[in-house]
Structure formats: structure tokens, C-alpha cells
Amino acid sequence: MTLTATHLLALTPLILVCATAIVVMLGIAWRRHHTGIAVATAVGLNLALVSLIGVWFMAPLATPMLAVDGLSIFAAVLILVAALACATLGHAYLEHYRGPREEFYLLLLCATAGGLVLAASTHLATLFFGLELLSMPLYGMLAYTYHERRSLEAGIKYLVLSAAATAILLFGMALLYAETGRLDFAGLAAQLSGGPGAWGLAGAALMLMGMGFKLSIVPFHLWTPDVYEGGPGPASTFLASASKVAVFVVLLRLVMAAPAFQDAWLHGVLAVLAVLTMLVGNLLALTQSNLKRLLGYSSIAHFGYLLTALVIGEGLSVEATGVYLVVYMLTTLGAFGVVTLISSPYRGEDAAALHHYRGLFWRRPYLTAVLTVTMLSLAGIPFTAGFIGKFYIIALGVEAGRWWLVGAVIVGSAIGLYYYLRVMVTLYLAEAGMQKRDAPEDWGVRAGGVVVLGVALLIILLGIYPTPMIEWVRIMGGAMLETAG
């Protein structure tokens, strides 16, 4: 099968992102101009987003290694929006950074391209390629403020552990190849349909392990809090949102497509991991006094909830995953966005310790409102999108009659409340002799402010009227199932 013009057209978003990366690189080589580069990045990402509309009319379409279907378009929207938010936040964050500022956008664009490839991959080769293209720039982004010990530590930690996980993933792929002789998902599915052999099962398990690392599923979660804490704000934001969304989407695709992953034994393991992830993530978050670490643990817990969708894998599963991913991404962008804005412009280590946030409401009321909304959304309280996500997960569990998972979700949420509330109430505690306001008057109209305010507004709107989101996810999910079936 050769590539035709249609195929190329269908890949426009990816091509546009790559082209922007090249433009940015050349731009940097020609002349350093922080705002110019940031604008170029934003324009490129926006163009890619717009081009997705056109691609939607072509879908579903399969190139040899990439699928352009509902799921990949859905993931692309999320990834591009997250990247856009990160670029915007990055601009505010790096404004007064002394070192080179422009390369950050280059790395961001490369990682975005990696995410797009990963989410669309239907072949182990593209999967690997996408995953690496996503991870490699992230090492750089995390260690971007490298004269800061913690940032460098985060980068190197992520590099070492991620490389190990990649090796495991590769080994898994090799085993699958040894068993079947195929690398594309469809071929794998066909070959394994008679029941996977021991090697096939081992390969699938190893691949799950590798991806579990990227999703920081317990027991592969150890890196998460350190890396989240150490990385500069925008990089952590990207790692928590776009990167995780992309990996989860490909995992969903893999699990849906290949019967080796639907093996009963493997499912049992996944269920246990899901329960562990929820409980451990929430329990470890209880004692954190650093907001970024806390968010790290909370994201572990949230992927525990998401795993239930994967474990159940029927009925509302795809829809629930989609809704939950949208909700999770918005909420994460909001929460990390606020942390980044508080720490902007860059002046050394990020202001993430909880005591920085004491009485924030009396200094920066709107930013506090945003953080409150995201905390409520993470906790899954009505009037926020988080509630709709949690509703879906519980509905899914109840429908499938998986009471253990439902029980774990409830216990996890109850534990989670404690630390979300702790953060929330800290924001409102007044302190004697506090400054009245310390925000620049125009912060709200600056790009970073617009992003977090918009995200908070979306969280509330989707919490009150979720129908558009549900419909959109259903259309996308439906399109994906058509191609799969």
C-alpha cells in the first residue's frame, strides 16, 4: 500500500506540528526572539487543531502504520489543546529566565508530534517511535532549568527510569514478534486469536509494564512525585496531561484490538493494579505538603480510576474513558496551570510548597477560584466536570457488576477528599500581616491567565451541562469502534 495524497492530507495535523518545529528551529538559528517563537508555536498548534476538522471528514482512514479514526482525532484534540496551554504557560514562565528560552518550544513541539503519532499508531513500530519521540524531548523539558538541582534531578531520573521502561517495552514487543511474526495490531490480533501462547502472554505483560510506567501505575509509580515536583511548571503540566493522555489512548487501542490483552489472567492482574493504584496513590498523597507532589500522587490515583474502564472493557467503557480523559486533562491543566502561574515568571524553584498558598484567596482571588474549582473537580464534586467523570466510572463499574472496583473507587475518593480539602481550605486561611494583593493588575488578560480562567470555566460548564462533551466523545468513540469491528 502506497501513500496517496489523501493519506498525506489525513496526516496534516502531524505534518503541521512537525513543520512548526522546523520553523521554530530555523527561527532560533536565525534570531532569538522569545515572544516571536512562542507566537509561531501557538499559530502552528492552532493550525493543526483547525486542520483536524478537515481530517474528521476523511476519517476513518488507515495508513499502513497510523490510523486516522475517531479515537486518534479525539486524542489529537486533547494533546494539541494541552500543548497549546503548555506553550502559553511556558511563555509566562520563561519570561525572565536567564538561559536560552526559545528551545523549550522546540522540545514541546517535538513531544507533541510524538504524542500525535503514538495516539494514532496501529503498529508496534509507530508505537515505539511515538513513545520515544514523546519521551525524549520531555527529558530536556524536565531538566530545562538545569542549574536548579531539582529540575536536573527530575530530568535525569525520568531519563533513567523511562529508558528502563522502554527497554522492557521493547522486550515485550520482541516476544510478541517471536510468537506471531507480526508487528501491526491487526496482524497481532489475528495471530493471537487462537489464544496467546506463553511467550505472547509474557510479551503482552511486559508491554503493559512499560506503558504502566509511563502512566505511573502502582507499582511503577515511584518516579512520579519527584519528577512532577522537580520539573519546571510547564514541563510537568505537559507530562501530566498530554503525555499521559497519549499513552493511555494507545493502551486502550492495544487492549481493544489484541486478544492477548484480554486474557482473563492479564485482566485479573490489571484489576488488582487498578485497585492498588487508586488506594496507594490516594494514601500517599495524604501527607504531602508540596502541591506538585500532591498532584502527582493524585494523578496516580486518577489513572487507577481510569484503569477500571480498561479492565471492564465493555459497555460504556470507551465512552467512559473518553469522558474521563477530557475531564482529567482539563483539571490537570487548571491545577498545574495555577501552580505555574504562581511560580511565573521564573525565579528559581517553583512555588509549590503548600505554605506558599496560605491565604492565596486574599491576594489573588480569581486564581484561587480556579484552583478551588480544579480541586473540587479532582475530588469529583457536582457542578464540576470531575463529577461527570466519576459518575461514568462508577456507572461503568455498577453496570458490569464489578463491586470490588466500585468499592475501591469509593474508598479512594473518600481518602482523596481529605487532601483536596486540605489544599482548598489552605487557600482561604487568612494570615495576619498579609499583603492585600500581589498580582499584577493585568494578569487576567495575559495569555496564561486566559488559559486557566478558560479551563476553569469549561470545567464548570461541562459539570453543569455535560451533554456536548458526552455527545462528542460518543461520536468519536463510535467512529473508532466501527474501524475496530
Next chain:
Amino acid sequence: MTLLWLILIPFVGGLLCWQGERFGDQAPRWIALATMLIELLITLGLWFHGDYHLPQMGTASEATRWSMEWQVAWIPRFGIDVHLALDGLSLVLIALTGFLGMLAVLCSWNEIVRRVGFFHLNLLWILGGVVGVFLAIDLFLFFFFWEMMLVPMYFLIALWGHSGSEGRTRIRAATKFFIYTQASGLLMLVSILGLVFAHHANTGEYSFAYATLLETPLSEGTAMLLMLGFFVAFAVKLPVVPLHGWLPDAHAQAPTAGSVDLAGILLKTAAYGMLRFALPLFPEASQAFAPVAMTLGLVGIFYGALLACGQQDVKRLIAYTSISHMGFVLIGIYAGTELALQGVVMLMVAHAFSAAGLFILSGQLYERLHTRDMREMGGLWGRMGSLPGFSLCFVAASLGMPGTANFLGEFMVLFGSFPAAPWTVVIASGGLVLAAVYSLLLMQRVHFGPAKGEGRFADLDGREYLMMLSILALVLLFGLYPQPLLDTTGAAMLEVQQLFGAVAQSSTLMTGAP
């Protein structure tokens, strides 16, 4: 549309209060007061113009069940509607909400001096959420409001509460309250979903509508499990004894307005939930569960009363008396006779008044003495103007003195429950003695005995007089002439009774007697 406005008015008013802070501290107070007044007036208007009388016996069909209804599609994917409906029961409770809302605003007039706008935002949003709970008959919407009202309540306790000693901080109390109620709420969500999927399995349609789900056939075991999910959520809020841990702390640490709302309205949402959802949705399971529930009610009566006797903190004492009173409510609900159910409504309203009165009085005591510890009080009679006199009135109401609404409520609950569970009633009556004991202990320790200091304290001002007199008037009004209230809620209660299944045919004979 009126129903939607009933919910929206407090929310909008709350936002106005928040922004009104720009015009000084007084602005939010007046706005909040006006908001609740409008809410109350609308409700009273509905009361006078609507017809809430009994439909012909046994013909309560779909069309006549609600006196007002409003519906619009919300999440069609799951058949979720914004479906509001009003009947006599919800009307009475909303009127109560409006009235207590005004009291809550008034009693914090001098107490709250920091962040006035934000305080009233939270206060009004709680009330808005409560009104939503009373009006929603789509289960998803009901749950939505049920959980939503916790957030402003959390802030109310955590930010404006009093920190007690010995690690009993207000934040701890608020967090405890939130986790108890939220976690139990999730159990209810699971039950709701279980019910919806059972309906889905039968008909292939998703629906959260109350009327549709009423007719879902369930196997015995499933019904019991689902009913327990609802029961636990309501039992935490009511509270029923093993699940009451949050209540004393939350009350003791909350600001006066928070306590008034908690005792006056939030506890009533639980009883309302049982009457509206737990019993009608799962009649057989509830019937089977009734002995357990009534036993829990008995335990609550005595546990609450005994612990109340041992408290040193005025507000904790009143909080424990709430547990005791709610024990009667629980017995009445699960007795299920029409008379008992009528008594439950009466008792709920009466308790809202008496508890609110006592909490406001203890708030006023605190403003004057700066302590809530009864060991530092005593001999206040005659040194505080008319405050002790009002205390005596509300204490008398609380212990169920004939002539007050509380007496009628307790009497009707006990009388109505007797055919269903005679021994329970016999034992529960003993609780009335304990009620007298703790009420008089409260009076004795605070207002009589040797004085701990010299001098007089400020008398009640006009605002405080107004509050006390209006509550007292209502307590006496409903105590002496309860018929309007009984007429209004009669139809709704009769329907609960019919859905719950005629417990004993004899109970219908009793209705004519009193």
C-alpha cells in the same frame, strides 16, 4: 418556571452578596436577607394559591401527584432530566428553609465580621442546594444537589467556625463532616446507578426519573442492598447513631448560622430523602428493614439524650439532643402509618424551630460571655434581660411541653407508631423523660445556680427580639393549631404510606381518631 426560580434565587443572591461586599459590610447582609425573604414570600404565595389537599383516597394517579412540575432534558444520553416537582411536603420544607435562612442571616449580623460577602455566598448556596434537594425528583439531579450543598457548608465551618480546644479544630470538624457525608453519598450514587441499570436491564432504556424507577421490579436481595445504600447516606445525615460521629464536632465548631442550617434544614433533608426515596422506591425491603431501623432509632434516642447530659459545651449539648430527636423521626418514618408520618413532618418542623432557637440563643450567649463552656456559666437569670426567659421557652419546647409543636410531633409519632411497633413505642416514651432531664440540666447549669460573676450583660436588641419572638410564635402557632400544616402535607404523607404498603390495616382506622 417558578420552581426553577426557587432554586436560582439563592444562587443568584449569593453571587450578588459576594460582589456586594464592595459597597461595605452591610450590603451583603441586606441582600441576603432580601433574597431569603423573596424565597419565603414566593413559597408562601404558592402555599396560599396552590391546592395541597388530599386527593380522593386511592386515586393518586400520576397527574395529581404533584401540584407543580417543571421538566427539561439535561443529559439525554442517560435519560437525565432537570425535573422539579412540588408537593405539600416539599412546600413545607422549602418554606422552612426560607424562614431559617432569614434567621441564619439575622443571627450572624454581628457575629460574622470577616469576609462578609463570601460568608453570605456560602450561606445562600447551602440554602439553594437544600431547596434543590427538596424539589428534585430526578435521582441524578437529587444527588447533584445533595452533594453540592456540602461544599459551602464545609467552607462555612472551616472558615468562620470556632476552634475548640484539644485538637478539635474547626477544619478538622469540617473535614470530618465532608468526608462522612460525601463518602456515604457515593454509596447512594452506587445504589441509584444500580437501580437505573436494573431498570435498563428490564426495559433497555436509561432513566433517572422518580416516577419511572418507582415501578422497577427488583429481586429481594438486590432491593435490600440498594435500599441500604440509600439508607446509609440518609442515616449519616440524619444522623443515626453509629454514623453520627461528625455531628457534635460540626455543630460545636460551626458558626451560629451554620448550626442553625445544619440542625434546622440539613438534617431534614435526610428525613425527606427517606420519605421521598428510600421508602417508596423499596417498599418491601424497607418493610423488612423497619425493625432494624426502629431499633437504631431507639438507640439514637437514648444515646443522644444520655450523652447530652454529660456535655459541658452548650452547643454540643444541643447537638446531642438533635440526635435524640431524630431517633423519634426515624421510628416514625419506619412505622409507616399515616399518623406517624404526619407526626414526623410535624416533629421535623418543630425541631427545626426549637433547635434553631436554642442555637441562636447559645450564639447570643457566646457573644456576651465569649465562652460556650457551661462550667463558666450559671446564675445568669436576671442578669441578661430576657435572654434566659426565651431560653426557658425553647427548652420547654425541646422537651416536648404540651402546647408546643414539639409535643404534637412526638405525640403523633408515638401514637401513630404504636399499632406498628408497640414495644418500640413503650421504650421510646422513656426517652421523653431523659429529654426533660437534659433540658432542665441545660437550664439549670446556664441560668440558675450561683452566679460566677458580677454585673449585667447587654439585653437583647431589636433584631434579637424579632428573631426570638417570631420563632416562638411559630412554635406556639403550630403547637396550638397544627391543622394547616397537616392539611398541606397530608396528601404527600398518605401517598408515602400507600407506597410503603399498608403496614397494618388498623392504622387507617386510627387516622380518624385524633
